[in-house]
Amino acid sequence: MRKRSITERIRLLGRAGLDVVAALGRSTLFLVHALFGRSELRNGFNLLVRQLYFVGVLSLAIVVVSGIFIGMVLALQGYNILTNYGSEQAVGQMIALTLLRELGPVVTALLFAGRAGSALTAEIGNMKSTEQLSSLEMIGVDPLKYIIAPRLWAGFISLPLLTLIFNVVGIWGGAMVAVDWLGVYEGSFWANMQNSVDFHSDVFNGIVKSLVFALVVTWIAVFQGYDCEPTSEGISRATTRTVVYASLAVLGLDFILTALMFGDF
Amino acid sequence: MSASNAYAVELKGVTFTRGERAIFDNVDIAIPRGKVTAIMGPSGCGKTTLLRLVAAQLMPTAGEVWVAGQNLPSLSRSELFDMRKQMGVLFQSGALFTDLDVFENVAFPLRVHTRLPEEMIRDIVLMKLQAVGLRGAVELMPDELSGGMKRRVALARAIALDPQILMYDEPFAGQDPIAMGVLVRLIRLLNDALGITSIVVSHDLAETASIADYIYVIGDGQVLGHGVPGELMESDNPRIRQFMQGAADGPVPFHFPAPAYVDDLLGGADA
Amino acid sequence: MRIRTLEMGVGLFLLGGLLALLLLSLRVSGLSVSNADTYKLYAYFDNIAGLTVRSKVTMAGVTIGKVTAIDLDRDTYTGRVTLEIQNDVNILPVDSTASILTAGLLGEKYIGISVGGEEEVLGNGDTIRDTQSSLVLEDLIGKFLLNSVNKE
Numbered sequence: 001m002r003k004r005s006i007t008e009r010i011r012l013l014g015r016a017g018l019d020v021v022a023a024l025g026r027s028t029l030f031l032v033h034a035l036f037g038r039s040e041l042r043n044g045f046n047l048l049v050r051q052l053y054f055v056g057v058l059s060l061a062i063v064v065v066s067g068i069f070i071g072m073v074l075a076l077q078g079y080n081i082l083t084n085y086g087s088e089q090a091v092g093q094m095i096a097l098t099l100l101r102e103l104g105p106v107v108t109a110l111l112f113a114g115r116a117g118s119a120l121t122a123e124i125g126n127m128k129s130t131e132q133l134s135s136l137e138m139i140g141v142d143p144l145k146y147i148i149a150p151r152l153w154a155g156f157i158s159l160p161l162l163t164l165i166f167n168v169v170g171i172w173g174g175a176m177v178a179v180d181w182l183g184v185y186e187g188s189f190w191a192n193m194q195n196s197v198d199f200h201s202d203v204f205n206g207i208v209k210s211l212v213f214a215l216v217v218t219w220i221a222v223f224q225g226y227d228c229e230p231t232s233e234g235i236s237r238a239t240t241r242t243v244v245y246a247s248l249a250v251l252g253l254d255f256i257l258t259a260l261m262f263g264d265f
Numbered sequence: 266m267s268a269s270n271a272y273a274v275e276l277k278g279v280t281f282t283r284g285e286r287a288i289f290d291n292v293d294i295a296i297p298r299g300k301v302t303a304i305m306g307p308s309g310c311g312k313t314t315l316l317r318l319v320a321a322q323l324m325p326t327a328g329e330v331w332v333a334g335q336n337l338p339s340l341s342r343s344e345l346f347d348m349r350k351q352m353g354v355l356f357q358s359g360a361l362f363t364d365l366d367v368f369e370n371v372a373f374p375l376r377v378h379t380r381l382p383e384e385m386i387r388d389i390v391l392m393k394l395q396a397v398g399l400r401g402a403v404e405l406m407p408d409e410l411s412g413g414m415k416r417r418v419a420l421a422r423a424i425a426l427d428p429q430i431l432m433y434d435e436p437f438a439g440q441d442p443i444a445m446g447v448l449v450r451l452i453r454l455l456n457d458a459l460g461i462t463s464i465v466v467s468h469d470l471a472e473t474a475s476i477a478d479y480i481y482v483i484g485d486g487q488v489l490g491h492g493v494p495g496e497l498m499e500s501d502n503p504r505i506r507q508f509m510q511g512a513a514d515g516p517v518p519f520h521f522p523a524p525a526y527v528d529d530l531l532g533g534a535d536a
Numbered sequence: 537m538r539i540r541t542l543e544m545g546v547g548l549f550l551l552g553g554l555l556a557l558l559l560l561s562l563r564v565s566g567l568s569v570s571n572a573d574t575y576k577l578y579a580y581f582d583n584i585a586g587l588t589v590r591s592k593v594t595m596a597g598v599t600i601g602k603v604t605a606i607d608l609d610r611d612t613y614t615g616r617v618t619l620e621i622q623n624d625v626n627i628l629p630v631d632s633t634a635s636i637l638t639a640g641l642l643g644e645k646y647i648g649i650s651v652g653g654e655e656e657v658l659g660n661g662d663t664i665r666d667t668q669s670s671l672v673l674e675d676l677i678g679k680f681l682l683n684s685v686n687k688e
Contacts, residue, residue, distance in 0.1 A: 043376075049546050057545045060552075096564050127363075135360035135419075138320055139374045139426075140350045161553025168556040171564060190563070195599065197565040198590055203557075 027223045034148040034222075047150040055116045055151065055218075056158030060165070062115055063108055067166040070107060071173030074098055078174075079182050088182075092189035093196040095174035100202045101262070104167040106254050109213035112159050113246035117221035120151055121242040124225025125235035133226075148222055155218025156211070163210035205261045212253060217246045272331075273298040273430055273462035274319055279328035281314060288314050290486040291328070301456050301463040303477035305470075307508060310484045312466040313357075316432050319464065320354055321345050333429060350378055353423030353431045357438060359415035361407040367394070367418050368403045374425045393421040397451060413444030420451060430462045431455065437469040445469075449476050470511065474498075482508060573623040574601065575660040579634040579647070583669040584615040587636055592646040593619050600625045603647065619647065619664075629654040635668035645670060 004012075078094045124147065127133050133143045171193075178184040197203070221242045228238035274296040281289040288311040296302045304312050317323040318330055321337040330337040333351060340348060361370050371390045375381060381389070394400040397417040407415060416436065423431060433452065437445050453476050456463045467473045474480070474494040481491045482505050490497060490505045498509055507515035523529065581587075584606060593601040601621035609616045621628070631652030636645055649664075658664065 049543055052546045052549065053542045057549045060549060100560070100564070130358050130363070131356040131360035132362055134317075134322060135354065135356055135362075137322060137346075138349050138352060138354045139377065139422075140346045141377050142346060158549075161549065161556070164553050164556035164560060167564075168559050193564055195592065199561050199565040201590075203560050203565050207557075 023227070026227065027219070030144070030148075030223055030226065031152075031219055034144040034152055044150065047146070048153055051150045051154035052158060055120070055154040056161065059112055059115045059158065059162060062111055063162045063166050064169050066107065066111055067169035068173035070103060071095060071099065071170030071175075072177045074103075074170070075174040075177035075182070079178060079184070088184055089188035089192050091178045091182075091184055092175065092193035095178070096171055096193045096197050097202060099167050099170045099174075100197065100206045102254070102258070104163050104170065105206050105209040105213055106250060108163040108166045108210065109159060109217055109250045110247055112155075112162060112214075113217045113221070113243055113250065116155070116158070117217050117242050117246050118239045120155070120218070120221040121225040121228070121239045122235055124148075124151075124222060125228040125230070125238050128226065128228065129230035129232070129235060131230075148226060151222050152218050155221070156214045159214030159217065160207055160210045163206065167206070201261070208261075209254065209257050212257060213250050216249045216253060220246045220249065271298060272296055273333065274464070275329075275331040276315075276318070277329045277331065279318065279325045279330060281311075281318065281323065282326045287486050289318075289325075292483070292486070292488055294481055294488060294491075296462060296464055297479060298462050299456075299460055300478040301452065301465060301476050303465045303467060303473045303480045304483060305466075305468060305473060305480055305508070306483040306489075308468060311486065312468075312483065313434055315483070316354065316434055316464070316466050319430075319432065320349065320352060350374075350426055351429045353426070353428040355416060355420050355423050355431070355433045355436060357435045359407075359412070359419040361410075361415055361419055361422070363407050366404060366406050367399070367410070370407065370418060371422045371425055374422065378426060389425065390421075393425055394418075396424070396455070397421045398447070411444075413440050413447065416440075416444075416448065417451070420455075424455060424459070424461075427459065428461065430464065433463065433465045433467070435467055435469075436465060437467055437472050445472055452476055470509065484508070574620045575623060575626065576604075577619045577621055577628075577658055577660075577662055577664055579617050579619060579664040579667050580609060580612065580614040581617060581634075581636060581667050581669045582614055583672060584617060584636060585670040585672055586638075586645040587617065587647070587670065588645070591644065593621065593649065594646055595625070595628075595649045595651070600649070617647070626657065626659075628658045630656045630658055630662070631666060632658070632664060633666040633668060634664045636670035638670075 074095045075091060078091045079088055082088045082091055082094065124133075127143075127147065133147065136143045136146055175186075175189065179186045179189055224238040224242045224245070225235075228234045272295045274294075276292055276294040279289055279292045279294075280287065294304075294315075304315055306312055314323060318325055319332060319337075321330070321332075321340070324338050332348065335348065337345065337348070361367075362373065365373065368390055371393055372386050375386050375389060379386075391400055391403070394403060397420050399414060399417050399421065402410065402414065402418070407418070410418065436448050436452065440448065449472050452463060452465065455461060465473060465477065477494055479491065480494055480497055482489045482497065484504060489508075490500055490502050492500075497505055500506055500509070503515060506512075513519055524532075587603065587606065589603055589606060591603045592599050593603065601619055603617055604620045605618040607616050608614075617634075619634075628649065629652040631654045633650045633652065635648050635650070637648045638645055652666070
């Protein structure tokens with residue numbers, strides 16, 4: 001409705017840039033405080049177990065189901081292409097490498113952002129809007145320790161485990177399709193896979209990736225919840241932001257990590 | 266510069282700005298010990314901000330906030346957390362922890378700050394719940410309680426550690442008359458029985474005036490006036506009078522600032 | 537009682553994750569529990585073109601080890617390839633030949649070892665003297681062209 005002059009637009013742009021830098025700094029301080037500050041909570045372990053349940057165990061179903069289907073699709077697609085070159089035994093190797101290096105960590109992290117990340121943001125945002133966080137502070141309990149830290153740790157621990165489970169389930173699903181259905185010889189399926197998959201460069205690097213993703217996704221989710229505007233509108237915006245930012249961060253970081261790990265430089 | 270003993274809380278020259286807007290501009294407030302003090306003012310005048318300043322959840326841009334002989338802005342984060350054990354706050358929504366039942370909610374401060382045996386915690390929790398009349402609700406979850414009951418449970422939780430200062434953020438907002446009556450009675454009762462200093466932030470005139478020993482009226486980032494309820498009713502300051510009598514138009518205008526009505530209507534044709 | 541199922545759920549989750557790691561390392565990546573049952577051999581090639589670390593080392597088509605390092609020998613200007621051979625194949629005669637081969641026309645490079653006739657066998661840290669370098673298509677075409685020019 002109101003027209004904005006050029007100078008005002010430039011000013012708004014500058015303001016937006018400063019806001020981004022400030023948010024980055026605020027979220028880093030937030031992370032450091034939550035993870036490394038002093039803590040005298042006696043029941044910290046129980047809190048962690050509880051969050052592991054909500055963050056990890058409850059994400060298991062979606063991860064397992066997606067894993068099976070992605071493995072099965074990889075087997076079908078891979079088989080169709082590889083038959084053209086007469087090397088359909090290599091389908092096992094293809095499934096395993098794709099899952100371990102790329103799809104496992106990335107897809108699990110995306111699912112995790114959608115399932116657990118958005119739930120974390122909404123939960124913390126809700127606590128903020130109902131003044132539970134303030135009320136913890138007033139009772140003399142640091143909400144960063146009591147609410148945030150267990151959730152962060154639970155995220156760190158859960159996502160790599162979920163990724164491992166996703167990989168195993170995916171390879172199993174792929175083996176089911178390739179061996180039982182398409183008739184690839186079982187011996188060469190597994191032998192090819194074992195020959196080409198290296199523990200350090202494939203399995204281990206995949207775990208490293210998922211650790212990085214776990215840090216980033218949980219951090220974004222928890223921070224968005226903690227930093228959101230404490231209204232129902234603010235919470236829903238923060239939840240959307242969590243999923244968008246986390247997904248973009250995962251995909252962007254995946255490129256960088258892949259270049260560092262598998263690129264030749 | 267030490268706080269005088271008659272006052273539990275003193276704000277000296279406090280300025281608080283959010284963005285470019287000054288919410289408080291050089292405000293002095295002194296809250297007498299052991300009394301019920303009400304902070305009143307129109308919505309959006311920063312009453313809740315004032316509570317958060319006293320609770321040190323916000324830091325003033327300038328000025329000093331003295332609570333129990335200590336200047337809050339000069340304390341470290343951990344000293345603040347210790348300081349807050351002497352304060353209780355009843356939030357507008359009650360702010361019960363939704364994943365704990367009523368018993369655990371009230372027991373929470375005790376579990377965090379004391380190493381009392383389980384039976385003693387149980388006794389204390391039941392005593393506090395008895396004080397707010399909800400001992401029978403001990404096993405319910407917060408979402409099974411009505412709004413008024415939530416506030417009473419939250420009140421029991423706020424007094425679990427026997428604080429020196431108890432702050433109420435809009436305790437009467439959105440309550441039915443019975444629940445309001447109960448809360449009015451409880452605030453008075455707890456104040457007199459436990460010798461607590463109570464600070465009630467509210468814009469509900471009748472209820473607040475009925476329990477407050479002393480009233481501060483704030484608006485436009487300033488203290489407009491203070492005194493005992495009767496005095497304020499008779500105040501010759503037009504702004505206080507408008508607020509205390511609930512007039513629609515007065516120094517606080519009915520209309521949001523706007524260009525002249527006629528100009529606006531005619532000017533629309535040019536755009 | 538609810539706390540108990542929650543704890544059990546988390547416990548099972550952690551176990552599941554560890555089991556998955558175990559499966560991935562043993563069944564999928566074929567990681568052997570100890571790395572001690574291999575020994576090292578070296579081989580020098582004029583041209584290793586296309587051979588990479590983790591390429592297979594085979595004998596009669598059977599995989600008996602893998603390439604673990606490739607570097608340039610600064611004295612002879614040749615490529616030094618480090619091979620890790622399974623311990624149960626400790627019967628390679630000292631005059632065995634290592635050659636860089638290609639799986640199919642465009643497939644991956646690997647090292648094939650053909651057996652020599654000596655009685656003495658290679659031990660840990662020994663060098664395979666007799667090597668045959670990678671077949672480089674460009675060189676081959678070059679030679680062929682040169683031959684046809686010379687004939688004219």
